[in-house]
Amino acid sequence: MNEHYEPQAIERDVQQQWEAARAFQVSEEPGREKFYCLSMFPYPSGRLHMGHVRNYTIGDVITRYQRMLGRNVLQPMGWDAFGLPAENAAMKNGVPPAQWTYDNIAYMKMQLKSLGFAIDWEREVATCSPDYYRWNQWLFLRMLEKGIVYRKTGTVNWDPVDQTVLANEQVIDGRGWRTGALVEKREIPMYYMAITGYAEELLADLDTLPGWPEQVKLMQKNWIGKSHGVRVGFPYDLRAAGPTSSPSPLEGEGRGEGATGGTIPEQGILWVFTTRADTLMGATYVAVAAEHPLALHAAKSNPELAAFIEECKKGGTTEAEIATQEKKGMATGLFVKHPLTGEKLPLWVGNYVLMGYGEGAVMAVPAHDERDFEFAHKYGLPVKTVIRTSADAVSVPWQEAYAEHGTLINSAQYDGLNFEQAVDAIAADLSAKNLGEKKVTWRLRDWGISRQRYWGTPIPMIKCAQCGDVPVPDDQLPVVLPEHLVPDGSGNPLAKSPEFLNCTCPKCGGAAQRETDTMDTFVDSSWYFFRYCVPGAEVMVDERADYWMPVDQYIGGIEHAILHLLYSRFWTKVMRDLGLTRTREPFANLLTQGMVLNHIFFRKGAAGGIEYFPPDEVEVSRDEQGKIVSVKARADGQPVEYGGIGTMSKSKLNGVDPQALIEKYGADTARVFMMFAAPPEASLEWNDSAVEGIYRFLRRIYGFARDNREALVRGREAVDALAQATGAQKDARRAVHENLRQALGDFGKYQFNTVVAGCMKMLNALTDLKADAGPQAAHEAVIAEGFSLLLRLLSPIAPHLTQHLWSELGYGSDILTAAWPQVDEGALQRDSIDLVVQVNGKVRGQISVPAGADKAAIETAAIADANVQRFVEGKAIAKVIVVPGRLVNVVVKG
RNA sequence: GCCCGGGUGGCGAAAUUGGUAGACGCAAGAGACUUAAAAUCUCUCGGCCGCAAGGCCGUACCGGUUCGAUUCCGGUCCCGGGCACCA
Numbered sequence: 001m002n003e004h005y006e007p008q009a010i011e012r013d014v015q016q017q018w019e020a021a022r023a024f025q026v027s028e029e030p031g032r033e034k035f036y037c038l039s040m041f042p043y044p045s046g047r048l049h050m051g052h053v054r055n056y057t058i059g060d061v062i063t064r065y066q067r068m069l070g071r072n073v074l075q076p077m078g079w080d081a082f083g084l085p086a087e088n089a090a091m092k093n094g095v096p097p098a099q100w101t102y103d104n105i106a107y108m109k110m111q112l113k114s115l116g117f118a119i120d121w122e123r124e125v126a127t128c129s130p131d132y133y134r135w136n137q138w139l140f141l142r143m144l145e146k147g148i149v150y151r152k153t154g155t156v157n158w159d160p161v162d163q164t165v166l167a168n169e170q171v172i173d174g175r176g177w178r179t180g181a182l183v184e185k186r187e188i189p190m191y192y193m194a195i196t197g198y199a200e201e202l203l204a205d206l207d208t209l210p211g212w213p214e215q216v217k218l219m220q221k222n223w224i225g226k227s228h229g230v231r232v233g234f235p236y237d238l239r240a241a242g243p244t245s246s247p248s249p250l251e252g253e254g255r256g257e258g259a260t261g262g263t264i265p266e267q268g269i270l271w272v273f274t275t276r277a278d279t280l281m282g283a284t285y286v287a288v289a290a291e292h293p294l295a296l297h298a299a300k301s302n303p304e305l306a307a308f309i310e311e312c313k314k315g316g317t318t319e320a321e322i323a324t325q326e327k328k329g330m331a332t333g334l335f336v337k338h339p340l341t342g343e344k345l346p347l348w349v350g351n352y353v354l355m356g357y358g359e360g361a362v363m364a365v366p367a368h369d370e371r372d373f374e375f376a377h378k379y380g381l382p383v384k385t386v387i388r389t390s391a392d393a394v395s396v397p398w399q400e401a402y403a404e405h406g407t408l409i410n411s412a413q414y415d416g417l418n419f420e421q422a423v424d425a426i427a428a429d430l431s432a433k434n435l436g437e438k439k440v441t442w443r444l445r446d447w448g449i450s451r452q453r454y455w456g457t458p459i460p461m462i463k464c465a466q467c468g469d470v471p472v473p474d475d476q477l478p479v480v481l482p483e484h485l486v487p488d489g490s491g492n493p494l495a496k497s498p499e500f501l502n503c504t505c506p507k508c509g510g511a512a513q514r515e516t517d518t519m520d521t522f523v524d525s526s527w528y529f530f531r532y533c534v535p536g537a538e539v540m541v542d543e544r545a546d547y548w549m550p551v552d553q554y555i556g557g558i559e560h561a562i563l564h565l566l567y568s569r570f571w572t573k574v575m576r577d578l579g580l581t582r583t584r585e586p587f588a589n590l591l592t593q594g595m596v597l598n599h600i601f602f603r604k605g606a607a608g609g610i611e612y613f614p615p616d617e618v619e620v621s622r623d624e625q626g627k628i629v630s631v632k633a634r635a636d637g638q639p640v641e642y643g644g645i646g647t648m649s650k651s652k653l654n655g656v657d658p659q660a661l662i663e664k665y666g667a668d669t670a671r672v673f674m675m676f677a678a679p680p681e682a683s684l685e686w687n688d689s690a691v692e693g694i695y696r697f698l699r700r701i702y703g704f705a706r707d708n709r710e711a712l713v714r715g716r717e718a719v720d721a722l723a724q725a726t727g728a729q730k731d732a733r734r735a736v737h738e739n740l741r742q743a744l745g746d747f748g749k750y751q752f753n754t755v756v757a758g759c760m761k762m763l764n765a766l767t768d769l770k771a772d773a774g775p776q777a778a779h780e781a782v783i784a785e786g787f788s789l790l791l792r793l794l795s796p797i798a799p800h801l802t803q804h805l806w807s808e809l810g811y812g813s814d815i816l817t818a819a820w821p822q823v824d825e826g827a828l829q830r831d832s833i834d835l836v837v838q839v840n841g842k843v844r845g846q847i848s849v850p851a852g853a854d855k856a857a858i859e860t861a862a863i864a865d866a867n868v869q870r871f872v873e874g875k876a877i878a879k880v881i882v883v884p885g886r887l888v889n890v891v892v893k894g
Numbered sequence: 895g896c897c898c899g900g901g902u903g904g905c906g907a908a909a910u911u912g913g914u915a916g917a918c919g920c921a922a923g924a925g926a927c928u929u930a931a932a933a934u935c936u937c938u939c940g941g942c943c944g945c946a947a948g949g950c951c952g953u954a955c956c957g958g959u960u961c962g963a964u965u966c967c968g969g970u971c972c973c974g975g976g977c978a979c980c981a
Contacts, residue, residue, distance in 0.1 A: 043981050084980065156979075167979040215898060219976075222897050319977045323895040371895095444978095451979065521981070559975055561898075594899095595975065645973080651980065676919075677906060683899085683974060690906060690920040697919085699933095742910085754908070757918040764918090836914045841962040843914050867948080881961060883913055891961045 007666025040556030049655030064796035078125035098483035134478030211589030225443025282386035456518030600643035715784025
C-alpha cells in the first residue's frame with residue numbers, strides 16, 4: 001500500500017478492472033429478478049454540470065445497491081440530442097448543430113466514465129441518430145392512421161424582424177431575444193397528438209403508482225384537471241344585433257389571419273363551459289376570446305374593436321403571462337340570449353379568455369367569480385348575487401367567500417336549492433331546450449408537436465399540390481435530417497434546402513415538397529427507455545423490452561414532474577394499444593431529485609436582448625445581512641443585474657463544471673460530497689466549501705487501512721474472538737452496529753446523506769477504540785468486522801476506494817459481489833438504558849435504569865433525581881408519562 | 895395569477911414522523927506536535943444570565959391543539975419548481 005491516498009491512480013486502476021471484466025454489461029436472465037435503474041438522459045449541452053453529477057450519482061448508488069442485493073441490474077445511458085441550444089450554438093459559432101452535438105457527447109461521455117458509473121455503454125442511444133428517430137416517425141404514422149395524430153391550428157410567438165417562430169424562452173419581456181422586436185401571436189397549422197383521449201386513464205392510473213411521490217401525482221392530477229360541469233348554449237341572432245350591425249360580407253375580408261376567418265351563421269348558439277351552472281341565473285354578460293369567430297365578425301363593422309383585437313395579439317402566449325396581465329375587454333355591440341330567462345346579455349371580448357381552451361368563450365357571473373367580479377367593476381357591468389354564502393356578494397373589494405357554494409337566491413324556480421340540486425335542475429332544463437347538458441372537461445390540452453425548427457426529427461409528411469398532405473410510406477423511412485446545415489436565425493434552414501425539400505408524391509408520383517417542421521423534442525424523450533432494452537433491434541421494440549420494462553427506479557429533476565413524465569406515460573399507453581408492449585406504466589418508482597441552484601447574473605442589451613454572466617466572472621458586494629446589493633462584471637467593471645438563484649442551466653450560464661473537482665479530489669470525493677450535501681429530493685444551493693471534509697474522510701479510511709493492515713487481515717479470520725470483547729470493545733462494536741442499522745434503513749429510503757453520516761460515525765467508533773482496551777484478538781476482530789461492514793456499506797457511494805481496499809486487505813477480489821452488510825442483533829444489547837426526565841415538558845435531569853426496569857421502578861428513579869426534586873418538591877404530581885426507551889415526563893400542578 | 899414544494903446555528907444539515915432540537919460535517923477560535931509549512935491530534939463553538947450547579951429564550955412570523963410541537967391545525971411573509979415552444 002502507498003503511504004498516501006492517491007485517488008487518481010486508484011480510480012484509473014479500478015475503472016480498468018471493470019472495463020476488462022465488462023462488469024456492467026447485462027443481458028436478459030429470465031430466471032433472475034431484474035432491476036431497471038434509469039436516470040433521465042442529459043441534453044448534451046457541452047459539459048456536465050453539478051445537477052448531472054447529482055442525478056447520475058444517485059442513480060449509480062441505487063444501481064450498485066440493488067446489485068449487491070443480488071438483482072440483475074440494468075443502468076443504461078444516452079443523449080437527448082435534439083434541441084434548441086444546438087441551433088443557438090450554431091448561429092454563434094457557424095458550426096452545424098450535428099457537429100456541435102457529437103463533440104459535446106464525446107466530451108460528456110468521457111466525464112461520465114471518469115465518475116465511475118456502472119453503466120452498460122453497449123446500449124447507448126442518441127436521439128439525433130436516424131436509427132433512433134426513424135421510430136419517432138414510424139410511430140407518428142401509426143398514430144396518424146389511428147386518428148391519434150391530427151392537424152389543426154395553434155398559436156406561436158412570431159418575431160416580425162427575423163420572420164421566425166420563437167420559443168417561449170426566447171421571448172423576454174414580450175420581445176424577441178435577438179432582435180428586441182415586439183413579439184406577436186400567430187396562428188399556424190400544426191400536428192397534434194390527442195393525449196386528451198387518454199386523460200381518463202392517465203388520471204386513473206396515477207393510483208397504480210405507489211412508488212411515485214404524492215407531490216408529483218398531485219401535480220399531474222391537477223394538470224390533467226378533470227372537471228364536471230355543464231355546457232351551456234347562449235343563442236344569438238346577428239340580424240337583430242342592433243343599429244351598428246350592417247356588415248358588408250366583403251368588408252374586412254382577409255385581414256384576420258386566423259384560420260377561423262370563415263363566415264358564421266347569422267343565427268346560432270354560442271357555447272360555453274362552466275363548473276358553476278348553479279350561478280347561471282347570475283350571469284350578466286358573456287365573454288369570448290379575441291380570435292373567436294363572433295369577435296372577428298363584430299370587428300368587421302367596428303374599427304375600435306378591430307384595433308382592440310389587434311392589441312390582444314401582442315404579448316406572450318404562456319399561461320403565466322395571460323394570468324398576470326391586466327384584464328381588458330371591449331363590448332362587441334352584439335348580444336346573446338340567456339338560455340333560461342331569454343334576457344339579452346352583452347357579448348364582450350376579453351383578453352383573459354383563451355381560444356385554445358374549452359369553447360373559447362365563458363359566461364360571466366361577477367357576483368361569484370373573482371375574475372368576472374374585477375372585470376365587471378372595471379367596465380361597469382351589472383353584478384347579480386344568486387348564491388347565499390357566508391358573505392353577501394355585493395361589495396368591492398372581492399372576498400373569497402363570494403365564490404363558495406351555498407343556497408340559491410334571486411333565481412326564480414331554483415331558489416332554495418343547494419349546489420348539486422341546482423346543477424341537476426338547471427342542466428335538465430337546459431337539456432330540454434337543447435341548450436346544454438352535463439359534461440366532463442379536462443384542463444389537459446392536446447399536444448402540439450410541430451416545431452418550425454431544423455435540429456429535430458423530421459415529420460414524415462409530404463405536401464402534394466394534387467393529393468394534399470401525404471404520409472411518407474414506411475419503406476421510405478427514415479426521413480433523414482441533413483446534418484450539414486447551419487441555421488441563421490431567420491426561419492427553418494430545411495425550408496431553404498432544395499435537396500431536402502423536393503421529393504415526389506408517394507400517391508401520384510408528381511413533384512412534391514417535404515414537410516419542413518420537426519417534432520417537439522419531448523417526443524424523443526417519451527420512449528427512449530424502451531430503446532435501451534433492445535440494442536440493435538430492426539424494429540421499434542422487441543420481446544427483450546418485456547423482460548426489462550417497466551423501469552424499476554427512475555431518477556430525475558423535479559422540473560420534469562409534469563410534461564416529460566406525462567408524455568412518457570401517454571406514449572407508453574399508445575405503444576401498448578398498438579400491441580408493441582405489455583407495459584401500462586413506464587416508471588414503477590420515481591425519485592425526483594431536487595434542483596442544484598446557483599446565482600444568476602445578467603445584463604440587458606440596448607435592443608432588449610439579454611446577456612448572462614457566469615457567477616465566477618462577476619464581483620459581488622453584500623450588505624451586513626449577506627444580501628447582494630451590487631454586482632460588477634470582472635471583465636469590464638460595469639454593473640450587472642442580479643437575477644436571484646435558479647436552477648443551473650446552459651442558457652443562464654450559471655452551471656458549475658465538476659471537472660476541476662474531479663481532477664483535484666477524484667471521483668469518489670465528488671460522489672460522496674454530492675450525496676452528503678443534502679437528501680436527494682431537497683434542492684441544493686451550490687457551495688463546495690465542505691468538499692475538503694469529504695476528502696479528509698476518505699483519506700482517514702485509507703489511513704486506517706494502512707495503519708492497521710495486519711490487524712485487519714488477521715481479525716477478519718478470527719471471528720470467534722468477538723465473543724471475548726470487553727468494555728470499550730463492546731461499546732465500539734455496539735456503536736458500529738447501531739450506526740449500521742440506521743444507515744441500512746436510510747439506504748433503503750434512499751436518504752444517502754445520513755448514510756454517509758453513519759459511515760463517518762462507524763469510522764469514528766473504530767478509530768476511537770484503543771488497541772489496548774481489551775484482549776488483542778478481540779480488538780482485531782472488532783475492527784476487522786467493523787471495517788469490512790463500513791467498506792461494503794460505503795461501496796455504492798465510493799466504489800473505487802472501497803474496491804481498492806477490499807482487495808488490498810484480501811477480503812475478496814471484487815466488492816461488487818460481496819454480501820450486503822447485516823446488523824448483528826447481539827451486538828446491540830445494553831445492560832442499562834439512559835432516560836431523560838422532564839417536569840411539565842422541560843428537561844430537568846437524566847437517569848440510567850437497568851434494561852429490564854418496569855414502569856414503577858422508572859417513575860421512582862425519575863422522581864428521585866436531585867434536580868427533578870427541585871421542581872417537584874411541594875407540588876402535587878398530576879401524572880407521570882413514561883415513553884419506553886426515551887423519556888419520563890412528570891406533570892405537576894401549582 | 896394558478897398548481898406543487900421548502901424555510902432549523904456563521905454554513906450544509908440531523909431528529910426513530912408528537913418525546914432530550916442541532917447528530918454528522920464545513921467554517922471559525924484556542925492549544926499540542928513540527929526548524930517551518932502542510933498533514934495530524936485535543937478542546938470550544940445557537941443567544942442571553944451565571945464562578946459553578948444551573949436557569950431563561952430559541953426550528954421564518956402570528957395564533958391554536960397537547961403532559962409535551964421542528965413535527966398536527968388556522969393564518970401571514972419569503973424562497974424554489976412548473977404553467978404546455980428551455981430541456
